[in-house]
Structure formats: structure tokens, C-alpha cells
Amino acid sequence: MNDVLARLRALQAGDLPTHGGSTLAYVYDSGLAEADEIGRQALAMFGATNGLDPTVFPSVREFENDLVTHAARLLHGPPGTVGTVTSGGTESILLAVQAARDSRPEVDRPSLVLPSTAHAAFHKAAHYFGVQVVVVDVDPATFRADPEAMAAACDDTTVLVVASAPSYAHGVIDPVPAIAEAAAARDIRCHVDACIGGWILPYLDDCPDFDFVVPGVTSVSVDLHKYAYTPKGASILLHRTAALRRSQFFAHADWPGYTMLNATTQSTKSGAPVAAAWAVVRHIGDEGYRRLAATAVTATRRLAATADGIDGLTVVAEPATTLFAVRTDERADVFTLADELAARGWFVQPQLAFRGQPPSLHFTISAATAARYDDLVAALTASVVAAQQAGPVQVAPELAQAAQGLDPDTLDDAAFDGLLELAGLSAGGNESGVRLPARMAPVNALLNVAPPRLREALLIAFLDRLMRPAPGPG
Incomplete structure (x- = not known):
């Protein structure tokens, strides 16, 4: 056993750190050691459970229903709001698209209308489920969706309209009320992708209307393993009513085995991430999340303002929550800047050019990063100087x-x-x-x-x- 564990530790040594706040994409760190330990213990306790049949492991069913109740309250779900715990934001998005498609069987070639900044998971869902994608350009100055253009893009084949809160690439919130109103006027479902913002926006004093408080919003996705700081493998897809969720379910009895009945794209569904999410959410609680949200958002806005003042950097859009992106001037490129930051112990994510917009560098800030704010600013400042000295990479x-x-x-x-x-x-x-x-x-x-x-x-x-x-x- 010791040899196996030693090998695990040796392999893990080559990974980016999941704690300490220096990996500014993919992982989210609360900085709370107790919360991490509770999550790890819950993962171990429920690693052998299977949520495939909610009557066999009632504990997992209770965890899921409690998490959905908490999320519905947080996101202003009216009485009758229902939801499903999924494996992550992409699965939540897949199910939102699949449910919208299957709710309209009379439409031969269903389509969904997206702002160009919507997450790539919507394109994945469309690819999987045979849905046509109609992409609408966003406002080039604010990077927010254009409600009038999105409304004009809808037609009789549209089964879903999408808004982001916030968008991943630029960290801005789409005008959800106007988008949802236009969708409702044509009796089209409106999904809000709040995978990143859904567990942090409600805890902010300046939270805009983006969730079920907005008439016309029919579903919302929110990831627990982002700003609820739970172990990986937990997201929630909420529907305003049970009737809206019904087309998400899959059942098949016409074979000799058990009747397959699934709420998600998975059949076997480990109870471990659900139990761990329940445990961490219970441990941190609303007051804890309010403090974590304030810490992360304050650090993000402060860092964005600092970055915007560094010679050679420009912040693409003012951050609404904990995400922002920067561009360089002609003296450097963001790719070299990312390498320089990596050499100083900070992982940041380059974003390539898109629809006439130059490449940028993406920052995701979690609560643990705030404690290392001065270190990050020093690394960013030194990295900009080094990138400018190296000059932009030249492609022949x-x-x-x-x-x-x-x-x-x-x-x-x-x-x-x-x-x-x-x-x-x-x-x-x-x-x-x-x-x-x-x-x-x-x-x-x-x-x-x-x-x-x-x-x-x-x-x-x-x-x-x-x-x-x-x-x-x-």
C-alpha cells in the first residue's frame, strides 16, 4: 500500500497546485482548511454509493434535494422550483439544451440563440443533440449580449435562448431581463448560465437581476465546485417548474434488464461529490459564503484596476464578479506574458483571437488568491517587463x-x-x-x-x- 501511495504522491508532484491561490483557472480555493477536510472525508465516506437509483441510497437523494433547495432559495426560485445535481457545468448545460429540444418534438430542426460570448459547452450540446446554433455578436464595447439582436435572431425553430452571468472570457453579465422578456414574448425557454456567478452574485450587495427573480428565466445552471468551493464533480441545473424539467428525464423499459431511469446524462452517478458538496455547503453556510464572495470580488476588482494601470496592459472589461481579462500593447503578447507568469509560479490562461478581437489573458480569482495579492501584483508587473523585453513572438x-x-x-x-x-x-x-x-x-x-x-x-x-x-x- 505504501508503494502505491508513494507513487500517487510522486505523480501528483507534477500537477499544478490546487490550493494556495496561484492556479488562476480550473480550480477554486476557499483557503478554508476545515472545509477542504470535510469535503475529503465526505468523498471517502460515500465513494461507493450510486445515485442511479435514488431509492437504494436515500442519503444521496437527501443530499441532492437539500442542495437543490439551497440553490433555489439563493437564486430566487419560486415555489415549485426543481433541480438536479450534475457532474459539472457542461453537463448542466447539456441537459438544459436537451430538455429544451425534447420539449418541442414538433420542431424538425430546433435551434438555440446564443451571444457570441456564451460558453463553448452550448456548442457541444448542440453538436451532441442535433440542434442548430445561431450566434449573435455582442456589443463590441461592453462584450454584453445585444437583446434586440438576439430577439431578431429568434424564429419558429428556436427552442432556447441563452444569457451568461457572467460570461467566462470577459467576466461581464448579459442583460438578462431584456433577453428573458423577449424570449417569453415568443414562448421560448431562457437559460441563464450562472455556472461561475450563481454562487457568488447573490452574496454581493450590488447583485444585478439575473436569476429566477427575472420573469421569463426558465432555467439556471450553477456550479458548486466553483464558488461554493466544493470538491470537483458537482453542479446544479434548476428549472422554474417540474413541467419544464420533465423532458430532461430519460426512461427505457423496452429491453430485458431493469427499467433505465435517469435524471442526467449519467446512469451510474457517484454519491461522493454530492455528499461532499452537501457537507461543504453546510459547513461554510451563508455568512461564510458572504465573506468569501466579498474577499474574492474585492481582490478581483482591485487587481483589475492595478493591472489596468500597468504600462502596456489594458483590462478588456470591468469585472462583474471574479473574472477579467487583459490585453497587451504592441510591445509584448499575452502568450509570452503567460509564460513569464508561469515561470514565477502563477498559472493564467491565454485566450486566442476571436471575431476581430485580439488575444487576451484570463484571470479567475478565488478567495485564497486574495491573501497573495501583493505577490501576484509583483509577479504580474515583473512579467510584463520581461515580456516587453522579449518582444512579441513572430509567426512567419x-x-x-x-x-x-x-x-x-x-x-x-x-x-x-x-x-x-x-x-x-x-x-x-x-x-x-x-x-x-x-x-x-x-x-x-x-x-x-x-x-x-x-x-x-x-x-x-x-x-x-x-x-x-x-x-x-x-
């Missing part, structure tokens, strides 16, 4: 031009191997598979000049090669 014009003309559908595995090697993502030589270079700026700069479909194809090829078993001994 002929390479950029070639990338624009490549059709991913015409490329075979050999071509992708060559492109990955060119991008610096191939092991090369006599090795097999792929590797990550020490500095990602050249890779990101090349991806940045590639059209979105080529980016997708290259990264799929990279993922395919990355997730292959290592060759055994020959």
Missing part, C-alpha cells in the same frame, strides 16, 4: 498565410504529425507521441493565426496522441 508570414488556406478535412495523420511538430507539440526524432514545450508562447502564437476549425483539428490531434498508452517493453 508565409506560415500564417498557409494556415489560413489549410482545410482540416483534407489532412491525414501524417499531415497532422507534421503540423504538430511544426507547432512544437511533437516528441520528434525517434520518440513517439507528443510533448509540451517548456514555453507555450510559440505554440499559442501559431494557433492564434490559424482559423478556428484548424485550431480545433490540431488540438484534437494533439489530444489523441497525448492520451495514448505508453509503449510497453519490447
Whole structure:
């Protein structure tokens, strides 16, 4: 046993830190050691339970119903609000789209209307469920959705309209009341993606109307493993009424086994994340979350103001909660800036150019990061200077031009191997598979000049090669 645990610790040593506030994407750290310990103990206690059949493990059912009740209260759900605990924000979004589609079986080619800043999970849902996507550009100055343009994009095939609270890339809140009003006028469902903001906005004094307090909002998604600071694997999808949720469920009895009955895309559904979420939410409580929200949001707004004052940086949009993005001027690029921050112990996420907007650098701030505010400012300031001294990564014009003309559908595995090697993502030589270079700026700069479909194809090829078993001994 000790050998196995030692190996686990050795492998974990290569991961980014999940605690301490220096990983500014993917993980959320409350900084509360007791809450973390309670979550870990609950995970261990309920790791063998299965929420597939809520009559077999009534404890898991109670945890889920309690969490839904808490979320419905927090998000102004009226009496009769129902919900489901899912594995994460993407699954909550998948189910919102699937439920909207299946509620309108008379529509041959259902569609959903999205602002261009909506999370990519909506495109994934549309791909999975055969729904057409209508993308509407946002206001180029504020990055908020345009309600009038979204209303104009709706037609008889529209089964769902989406708003973000806030949007991931820029951290701004869409005008939910106007979007929901337009959707309700045509009897179209309106989903608010509050996966990031849903457990933090209600605890702020300046919280705008974004949830069920808005007439016309029919569903809201909120992640517990973000700003409820619970262990990974817990989100909630709320529906205003049970009738709206009914089309989310799946049942199948026409086979010789048990009648399959699912509330989510999963059948087997571990009770561990649900129990851990329940335990952490109970432990922290409303007053605790109010303090954590104030800590994280104050630090975010302060950091954004500081970043905007650093020579060479511009904040893309004023943060509504705990997310913001910055751009560099012509003396540097965000990809080199990300590398410089990584060298100083801070992980931040580059965002590539999109619809005429230049690339940016994304920051997600959690409560634990606030305690290291001065360290982060010092690292950011030094990283900007270093990035400016290095200068922007240059992609050869002929390479950029070639990338624009490549059709991913015409490329075979050999071509992708060559492109990955060119991008610096191939092991090369006599090795097999792929590797990550020490500095990602050249890779990101090349991806940045590639059209979105080529980016997708290259990264799929990279993922395919990355997730292959290592060759055994020959």
C-alpha cells in the first residue's frame, strides 16, 4: 500500500497546485482548511454509493434535494422550483439544451440563440443533440449580449435562448431581463448560465437581476465546485417548474434488464461529490459564503484596476464578479506574458483571437488568491517587463498565410504529425507521441493565426496522441 501511495504522491508532484491561490483557472480555493477536510472525508465516506437509483441510497437523494433547495432559495426560485445535481457545468448545460429540444418534438430542426460570448459547452450540446446554433455578436464595447439582436435572431425553430452571468472570457453579465422578456414574448425557454456567478452574485450587495427573480428565466445552471468551493464533480441545473424539467428525464423499459431511469446524462452517478458538496455547503453556510464572495470580488476588482494601470496592459472589461481579462500593447503578447507568469509560479490562461478581437489573458480569482495579492501584483508587473523585453513572438508570414488556406478535412495523420511538430507539440526524432514545450508562447502564437476549425483539428490531434498508452517493453 505504501508503494502505491508513494507513487500517487510522486505523480501528483507534477500537477499544478490546487490550493494556495496561484492556479488562476480550473480550480477554486476557499483557503478554508476545515472545509477542504470535510469535503475529503465526505468523498471517502460515500465513494461507493450510486445515485442511479435514488431509492437504494436515500442519503444521496437527501443530499441532492437539500442542495437543490439551497440553490433555489439563493437564486430566487419560486415555489415549485426543481433541480438536479450534475457532474459539472457542461453537463448542466447539456441537459438544459436537451430538455429544451425534447420539449418541442414538433420542431424538425430546433435551434438555440446564443451571444457570441456564451460558453463553448452550448456548442457541444448542440453538436451532441442535433440542434442548430445561431450566434449573435455582442456589443463590441461592453462584450454584453445585444437583446434586440438576439430577439431578431429568434424564429419558429428556436427552442432556447441563452444569457451568461457572467460570461467566462470577459467576466461581464448579459442583460438578462431584456433577453428573458423577449424570449417569453415568443414562448421560448431562457437559460441563464450562472455556472461561475450563481454562487457568488447573490452574496454581493450590488447583485444585478439575473436569476429566477427575472420573469421569463426558465432555467439556471450553477456550479458548486466553483464558488461554493466544493470538491470537483458537482453542479446544479434548476428549472422554474417540474413541467419544464420533465423532458430532461430519460426512461427505457423496452429491453430485458431493469427499467433505465435517469435524471442526467449519467446512469451510474457517484454519491461522493454530492455528499461532499452537501457537507461543504453546510459547513461554510451563508455568512461564510458572504465573506468569501466579498474577499474574492474585492481582490478581483482591485487587481483589475492595478493591472489596468500597468504600462502596456489594458483590462478588456470591468469585472462583474471574479473574472477579467487583459490585453497587451504592441510591445509584448499575452502568450509570452503567460509564460513569464508561469515561470514565477502563477498559472493564467491565454485566450486566442476571436471575431476581430485580439488575444487576451484570463484571470479567475478565488478567495485564497486574495491573501497573495501583493505577490501576484509583483509577479504580474515583473512579467510584463520581461515580456516587453522579449518582444512579441513572430509567426512567419508565409506560415500564417498557409494556415489560413489549410482545410482540416483534407489532412491525414501524417499531415497532422507534421503540423504538430511544426507547432512544437511533437516528441520528434525517434520518440513517439507528443510533448509540451517548456514555453507555450510559440505554440499559442501559431494557433492564434490559424482559423478556428484548424485550431480545433490540431488540438484534437494533439489530444489523441497525448492520451495514448505508453509503449510497453519490447
